[in-house]
Amino acid sequence: MGFITNMINGISLGSVYAIIALGYTMVYGIAKMLNFAHGDVIMVGGYICFIAMNNLGLPPVVAVLLSIVGCTCLGIVVERLAYKPLREAPSLAVLITAIGVSYFLQNTALLVWGADPKAFRSILDLPSIKLFNGQLTVSPISLVTVAACVAIMVGLTLFTTRTKMGKAMRACSEDKGAAQLMGINVNTTISMVFAIGSGLAAIAGVLLCSTYPTLMPTTGSLPGIKAFTAAVIGGIGSIPGAALGGVLLGIIEIFAKAYIGTQLADAIVFAVLIVVLLIRPAGLLGKEIHEKV
């Protein structure tokens, strides 16, 4: 039964990574930049939800919606102010800016909300589900997390293959000049992707804090880095890759914690990244990029 419990926890944690990784991978796909501030948007999403539930006494559903709206706006503003002016700049400048935005968000959170960890109340107030005479316990939030991840994947797949804006997003990811010639406004499309990614980060933040209920200004950093790792393992730029990478990473992390040791778990996660990159440099589902001569 221990195995099954670990598996469920792994898939659940992996689903959170997958939702975060989707934001990384979509932004990379269209803007060709690594948005290292993405992890901190998770933390902001967590705080918004926390304040809405604890300080304002709003029901969890409303709190989650507020958190999504807040992070979506934050994503659009950050893109407009920090990244858009650097559209033609070298990628190193954009990368450093993203790290700057990350520090800015963390320290703003420190100023506003203080350094003390907040005890996040789960958005689901339900008892654990006991199966097989109590030998197997499943927390409802795990199921909700996995369901949310599946729903988001289905939603995104439909969006990118069925809607005009979704197809325009794929067209922009491939060739911005040609997309402009079609009449697609590339700036609006990039804003839209940042909005979607940040909205997803809010969901991930709420789910993450509901499972691991400590909220502080650095809460988003490590999950952010791990989700980035997941996106790279899956193949950065690939939406199914982000989902696969996220779930794999979650499972590996939980099993490493259970059977090898808590201290070593993170090292093992990043070791997997190195191994994958050595064997498949483009990631599991990524495409080899052929340099044009």
Next chain:
Amino acid sequence: MAMLKVTDLNVYYGSIHAVKGVSFEVQEGEIVTLIGANGAGKSTTLNTVAGLLKARSGSVEFEGESLVGIPAHKMVSKGIALCPEGRRVFQDLTVRENLEMGAFIRTDAEATEMRTVVYDRFPRLKERRNQRAGTLSGGEQQMLAMGRALMSKPKLMMLDEPSMGLAPILVQEIFDIIKVFNEMGTTVLLVEQNASMALSVADRGYVLETGRVVKTGTGSELLVDDDVRKAYLGG
């Protein structure tokens, strides 16, 4: 009044002066070609008209309205489409999705109507409508790029090197299609290195050399012009 009027256009890449005071006109219903060797400034001129590059000075007027400062994504709603050099179809999108992107600014009903027109003209594209564009042959990709440009129902279609890298039999086909587009009422501005082909379909042509217009005339005049024959038509 000319449909497209370019006057004294100057375009730079950094400090390189690529287009040096180019002026030309395209009348409604015409096929006009810009010919010249590599680096003559033909593609730069087209990309500037399309809004992908910024001119340092000079004017571009379309139907009497200045196009200076209008971003590339607004050009297509003005009635200008560019079928770019190297085709640049969206490799990861299917043939059908590529065509849909061509009609991005159009309504769904208009897109459906134009898709029928394009499929009639290019039956190969219809057969392969659900295939990824990246799996098409070079000739098919060129047809897709042209069909995609047609999807926006442009008044002026600009084509940049449509025959590049294609087998001679396909080159003939591409030029036949350009004539058909023109007969359907689309004005065509064509940039080509294949000067003999371009001049044989064009009403008028301009010869560019290192960023300047050095000669102009009707297609048939330029085809028999001694200088043009020596420089671009192999004697």
